[in-house]
Amino acid sequence: MSRTIAALSTPPGSGGIAVIRVSGADAVEIADKVFSGGVRLADCATHTVHYGFIKNERGEKLDEVLVTVMRAPRTFTREDVVEISTHGGNASVRAVLDALIRAGACAAQPGEFTKRAFLNGRIDLSQAEAVIDIINSANDLARRSALSQLEGSLSKEIRAVREKLVSLAARMQVIIDYPDEDLEDVTPPEIADIARECEDKVNALLKTADSGKIIRGGIRTAIVGKPNVGKSSLLNSLAREDRAIVTDIAGTTRDVIEEYINLDGIPLILLDTAGIRATDDEVEKIGVEKSIKSIAGADLVIVMIDGTSFFDDEDIEVLRATKDKNRIVLINKTDLGQSKYTEAVKSRAAGSAVLEVSAKTGAGLGVLAEEIRKAYNIGALSVSDGAVVTNMRHKTALIKAGEALGRVIGAIDINMPTDIASIDLNIAIEALGEITGETVSDDIVNAIFHEFCVGK
Numbered sequence: 001m002s003r004t005i006a007a008l009s010t011p012p013g014s015g016g017i018a019v020i021r022v023s024g025a026d027a028v029e030i031a032d033k034v035f036s037g038g039v040r041l042a043d044c045a046t047h048t049v050h051y052g053f054i055k056n057e058r059g060e061k062l063d064e065v066l067v068t069v070m071r072a073p074r075t076f077t078r079e080d081v082v083e084i085s086t087h088g089g090n091a092s093v094r095a096v097l098d099a100l101i102r103a104g105a106c107a108a109q110p111g112e113f114t115k116r117a118f119l120n121g122r123i124d125l126s127q128a129e130a131v132i133d134i135i136n137s138a139n140d141l142a143r144r145s146a147l148s149q150l151e152g153s154l155s156k157e158i159r160a161v162r163e164k165l166v167s168l169a170a171r172m173q174v175i176i177d178y179p180d181e182d183l184e185d186v187t188p189p190e191i192a193d194i195a196r197e198c199e200d201k202v203n204a205l206l207k208t209a210d211s212g213k214i215i216r217g218g219i220r221t222a223i224v225g226k227p228n229v230g231k232s233s234l235l236n237s238l239a240r241e242d243r244a245i246v247t248d249i250a251g252t253t254r255d256v257i258e259e260y261i262n263l264d265g266i267p268l269i270l271l272d273t274a275g276i277r278a279t280d281d282e283v284e285k286i287g288v289e290k291s292i293k294s295i296a297g298a299d300l301v302i303v304m305i306d307g308t309s310f311f312d313d314e315d316i317e318v319l320r321a322t323k324d325k326n327r328i329v330l331i332n333k334t335d336l337g338q339s340k341y342t343e344a345v346k347s348r349a350a351g352s353a354v355l356e357v358s359a360k361t362g363a364g365l366g367v368l369a370e371e372i373r374k375a376y377n378i379g380a381l382s383v384s385d386g387a388v389v390t391n392m393r394h395k396t397a398l399i400k401a402g403e404a405l406g407r408v409i410g411a412i413d414i415n416m417p418t419d420i421a422s423i424d425l426n427i428a429i430e431a432l433g434e435i436t437g438e439t440v441s442d443d444i445v446n447a448i449f450h451e452f453c454v455g456k
Helices: 027-034 090-102 112-119 125-136 140-150 153-177 188-206 209-217 231-239 282-297 313-321 342-348 365-376 392-413 418-436 442-450
Strands: 005-008 017-023 048-055 061-070 081-087 219-224 257-263 266-272 300-306 327-332 353-356
Touching: 005 090, 005 112, 017 027, 017 090, 017 112, 027 061, 027 081, 027 090, 048 090, 061 090, 081 090, 112 125, 112 442, 125 140, 125 153, 125 418, 125 442, 140 153, 140 209, 153 188, 153 418, 188 392, 188 418, 209 266, 209 365, 209 392, 219 231, 219 282, 231 257, 231 266, 231 300, 231 327, 257 365, 266 365, 300 313, 300 365, 313 342, 327 342, 327 365, 342 353, 353 365, 392 418
Parallel strands: 219 266, 219 300, 300 327, 327 353
Antiparallel strands: 005 017, 017 081, 048 061, 061 081, 257 266
């Protein structure tokens, strides 16, 4: 990390301002070479802002700027940092960056600022991953969850469990290494009790993973049914815009239309699918095949049934095809009158919520949100309740740790030697360390930061 790096940290393109970040041991010296403002930045106090101009090596003014000087260790990277606020615009940014590179800075790699914050001990790996989660958060719940993780909610719980296991492993190792010494013993029941306590905490975190998936990515929701039952009208109503074409002609939708929405605080990825029916139309057949694939890949399926039409074999086939999915059934078009087939639908859709709605007017759709909350226990989701696992890498590591602790308990229960149990104990310790970055490989670290934007 000897080189000093520079990059644009705000989105590229036209805007009021753009912020260029410089970080490294020579950040202030390099900035001084291009800054003209009546002061030497090297003489300025930390966390101060200075007005002036950026000039190139020929002394030509490139832009009017504000320069903020921040000295280590009270910076994001724990290195000296200079942030230059220029006017937004590609030409201005390119000119200032070029001047900095000619003065000795190097172009930053993707995620290199956050990687330096991790390597310099300001944040751990799970907190670093929370930075990109904040940037990519698509809803308020995801943003708050990522911010909680950035503040260390997950790290604290992982470290508490890991430290307890490390202490236990150290005590066990002393007994293994010096069996003939008169040392304080750690008994098998104590080993099992500590392993069981830590396993419970790991499993409690794992139970939040399904909720975390919803928070981070939303519920992938396929709207399915036979043609002309109101699937596209439902999508438009929930999205509050004419996202899909709606006509009285059956088979209008030929492809899957995807739309992200926030339904009363619930993040949904809605998939409006082609009507499922037997058809000789080759293009419509492709649409039907995609609809069936959408059902297989969906977290939730909303089955639409036309309450003004006959409840027929095509409806029954859709219910049969979705019977093993998490499902809500909507009897649509209540604005045209009450359905005669509600009881028949409920009988065929046993175990699923059946609601009467109007996709056209929105009547009954508030109840839909409540049913989704019940199905996914979303009412209980709150980032203030503690850590929520939203990252598949973290979930995989927790599963590995939980399984290893289970083996420790099993080994003690059948009176296996302590050194056998210690092997799995160390596997659990290493798995938990992968989450915070204490035992993670360089390849994984590099892969994680490669997902970041340049300048972050």
